[in-house]
Amino acid sequence: MLFRFSAPLFSVLLASVTLVAGCVIATPPPDIPALPNRPAILHNDVVPPPSRVLASWPDTLVVPVQLVDSEATFEWRVYVDYDPHFGHAGTPPHVDGVSAPQAVGGAVRQLSIALDPGAILIDSLVSTCHIIELIVAPKFASNVEHTPEGEGDSVVWFLSSGNDLSACVRYSAGGAPHAGDAGT
Numbered sequence: 001m002l003f004r005f006s007a008p009l010f011s012v013l014l015a016s017v018t019l020v021a022g023c024v025i026a027t028p029p030p031d032i033p034a035l036p037n038r039p040a041i042l043h044n045d046v047v048p049p050p051s052r053v054l055a056s057w058p059d060t061l062v063v064p065v066q067l068v069d070s071e072a073t074f075e076w077r078v079y080v081d082y083d084p085h086f087g088h089a090g091t092p093p094h095v096d097g098v099s100a101p102q103a104v105g106g107a108v109r110q111l112s113i114a115l116d117p118g119a120i121l122i123d124s125l126v127s128t129c130h131i132i133e134l135i136v137a138p139k140f141a142s143n144v145e146h147t148p149e150g151e152g153d154s155v156v157w158f159l160s161s162g163n164d165l166s167a168c169v170r171y172s173a174g175g176a177p178h179a180g181d182a183g184t
Contacts, residue, residue, distance in 0.1 A: 037068050038151040039066070039136040041064070041154070042108070046062065054157055054158065054159040054160070055159075060115065061115060062112050064111075065110075065153075067107050069107075070101065070107045072101070073098060073099065073138075074098070074139075075098050075136070076097055076136045077095070077135050077140065078134050079135070079146065080132055080133075081131055095113060095115065115132070128160055128168075132156070132157040133155070133156045135148060135152055135154045137149065
């Protein structure tokens with residue numbers, strides 16, 4: 001009689017030991033990869049939309065920026081007609097700023113950047129074609145550099161008063177103007 005009771009008890013005990021041993025020798029999961037800690041522009045929500053040619057100078061750029069760390073500070077810069085190929089490297093941004101943590105808003109911050117074309121001192125403001133570029137980054141290399149320190153993100157708008165880019169200077173992949181294009 002003792003044998004009948006001990007066989008089922010032994011089976012249960014053996015199954016319990018097997019389960020416990022299986023849990024003990026299991027390897028821990030690998031570390032979760034860290035998300036990039038850089039500001040990221042939500043391109044689909046930018047106003048005016050960068051996918052369209054602007055027919056007039058925008059009064060304000062509205063750019064939502066997503067952060068992994070809602071407590072992070074990031075810098076932003078707006079350049080108009082920036083062209084490092086022709087010696088404009090080191091040109092200060094036309095508008096710049098720092099976005100500090102906010103009490104509300106969390107991981108998405110809304111940049112609302114006013115652009116006053118009269119305050120932007122560029123030689124070709126009377127031209128019909130312009131490129132407006134916004135760069136966001138944790139930090140920039142210096143006070144006047146176009147280059148972020150680490151990873152950043154950018155959005156570009158094309159402005160043509162004729163709502164057509166055909167009158168704008170075009171460049172080949174090598175950076176030199178096409179032979180039939182107007183001057184720079």
